[in-house]
Amino acid sequence: MNFLAASKPSRRTTTRLLAAAALCAASGAHAQAVPRTVRLIVAYPAGGVSDVVARALGDRLATQLGTTVIVDNRAGASGAIGMDAVAKAAPDGATLGFSAISPLVLSPHLGKLPFDPLKEIVPVASVMYSPVLLVATPASKAKDFRALIAEAKAQPGAVRWATSGPASLGHIVLEQVRATAGVDVTHVPYKGGGQQLNDALSGQFEILSTNASPTLSAHIQSGKLRPLAAGAPARLESLPQVPTLAELGYSAANIHSLFGVFAPAGTPAALVAKYNAEINKALASPELRAKLTATDNVPTTGTPAAFAKEIASEFESNGRIVKAAGIKAD
Numbered sequence: 001m002n003f004l005a006a007s008k009p010s011r012r013t014t015t016r017l018l019a020a021a022a023l024c025a026a027s028g029a030h031a032q033a034v035p036r037t038v039r040l041i042v043a044y045p046a047g048g049v050s051d052v053v054a055r056a057l058g059d060r061l062a063t064q065l066g067t068t069v070i071v072d073n074r075a076g077a078s079g080a081i082g083m084d085a086v087a088k089a090a091p092d093g094a095t096l097g098f099s100a101i102s103p104l105v106l107s108p109h110l111g112k113l114p115f116d117p118l119k120e121i122v123p124v125a126s127v128m129y130s131p132v133l134l135v136a137t138p139a140s141k142a143k144d145f146r147a148l149i150a151e152a153k154a155q156p157g158a159v160r161w162a163t164s165g166p167a168s169l170g171h172i173v174l175e176q177v178r179a180t181a182g183v184d185v186t187h188v189p190y191k192g193g194g195q196q197l198n199d200a201l202s203g204q205f206e207i208l209s210t211n212a213s214p215t216l217s218a219h220i221q222s223g224k225l226r227p228l229a230a231g232a233p234a235r236l237e238s239l240p241q242v243p244t245l246a247e248l249g250y251s252a253a254n255i256h257s258l259f260g261v262f263a264p265a266g267t268p269a270a271l272v273a274k275y276n277a278e279i280n281k282a283l284a285s286p287e288l289r290a291k292l293t294a295t296d297n298v299p300t301t302g303t304p305a306a307f308a309k310e311i312a313s314e315f316e317s318n319g320r321i322v323k324a325a326g327i328k329a330d
Contacts, residue, residue: 032268034275035094037068040261043082043099045075049213049295050259053128054098056291057261060282061275079103080113083262087115091266096124096275100257102169105314109322110167110329118315122263123307124272125279126300128292130211130257132173132231134245135220139203145228145248148207149181156184160205162196165189167322167329169257170209173231173245175325176253200225211257212236212296231255238296258300258314260307276304 040058044050051073058069074082079099086097104117115121134145140159142148152159163170166189178185188205190196197215200208201224208225210216217238219225227242231254235244246254261279263272280301282288292299321327 032093032270034065034067034271035092037070037094038065039070039072039089039095041072041074041082041085041089041095041097043074043079043097043103046073049130049297050098050100052295053259053292053297056288057098057127057279057282060285060288061278064278064281077103078107080107083117083121084113084115086262086264087117087120089264091264091268093263093267093271093275095264097121097262098127098259099262100130100259101311101314102257104311106167106318106322108315109319110327118312120265122265122267122272123304123311124261124263125276125304126258126260126302126307126310127279127283128259128297128299129232130259130297131236132169132209132256133212133216133220133227133239133242133296134173134207134209134229134231135200135216136226136228137200137203137206137208138224140206140226142206142228143226145243145245148228149177149183152181152183152185157186159183159185159207160188161185161207161209162188162190162200162205163209164196165191167327169211169231169255171327172321172325173209173253173255175321175327176255177245177250179325180250180252214295217296232298236296236298237293258310259297272304 040054042051042054055071058071062069074085080103083097083099083103086095089095104121107113108117136142136148142151161174163174165171171189174185174187196208199205201219220227227239229245229248230236230239230242232244235242244254261275283299283301289299
């Protein structure tokens with residue numbers, strides 16, 4: 001998750017995260033070739049948007065590097081199972097991971113993990129962000145976000161707000177809006193996205209906050225669901241009329257999922273740098289960019305160090321949010 005209003009991370013957290021990168025530097029004193037076969041662990045099920053993007057990225061890297069990239073889906077525990085597999089892999093450059101940063105920055109605040117996200121994982125490259133969309137269902141009369149807030153203030157508890165479950169990204173948005181606006185809304189948690197979309201279409205609740213997806217976009221385009229706001233750094237190309245939550249004065253709620261590529265701590269620095277350069281090159285290709293933007297995901301780029309600092313910042317910010325809102329894992 002990416003909290004745009006996050007403050008700077010503590011020196012201790014940043015030091016711990018960058019220490020993992022330092023292990024890479026220590027083991028990368030000599031140039032090392034990219035392995036002939038690279039395993040890309042995807043922390044989500046096959047067939048989903050994240051998997052589709054990871055496979056497209058893997059294909060581009062295979063072509064650019066002249067190597068074989070094998071996708072290995074390790075889904076479960078909100079991405080923690082896949083990232084644990086990355087943390088426990090040999091740091092020889094033959095294993096990479098593709099995941100949102102939430103297993104590193106949110107999951108640790110909700111329960112114990114089988115790996116240390118700040119010591120055993122090295123950020124390689126930021127790949128994309130997936131915005132959170134806040135949409136009104138047929139049960140809501142709100143034409144825009146401000147009307148929604150006015151309705152919630154006029155009728156405390158009457159607005160039913162659905163999310164994918166406790167501690168989900170949509171739930172974090174809800175809690176931040178509730179805290180900023182001082183409104184009382186009723187949380188309707190689901191387990192996953194399928195049923196919540198069906199219930200949204202039939203008006204079982206008024207508001208839904210969830211990650212962008214092709215299915216959600218189709219229902220928005222058909223007019224069955226009305227977009228009120230987006231959690232994103234800027235307005236989406238597909239929904240230019242929809243303001244970001246930051247524009248509306250809710251910077252703390254203006255969050256989105258940030259995805260990237262990771263490696264086991266100790267991976268040679270030369271390989272981390274090589275993979276970073278090749279991933280940035282792949283993201284510049286029209287074909288891959290089109291695949292991302294078609295699903296409302298936005299390509300990102302940057303250095304491993306910049307990615308590491310952003311992760312450290314999110315770790316600190318999420319800790320405060322989870323504690324303040326009393327959020328518990330389901």
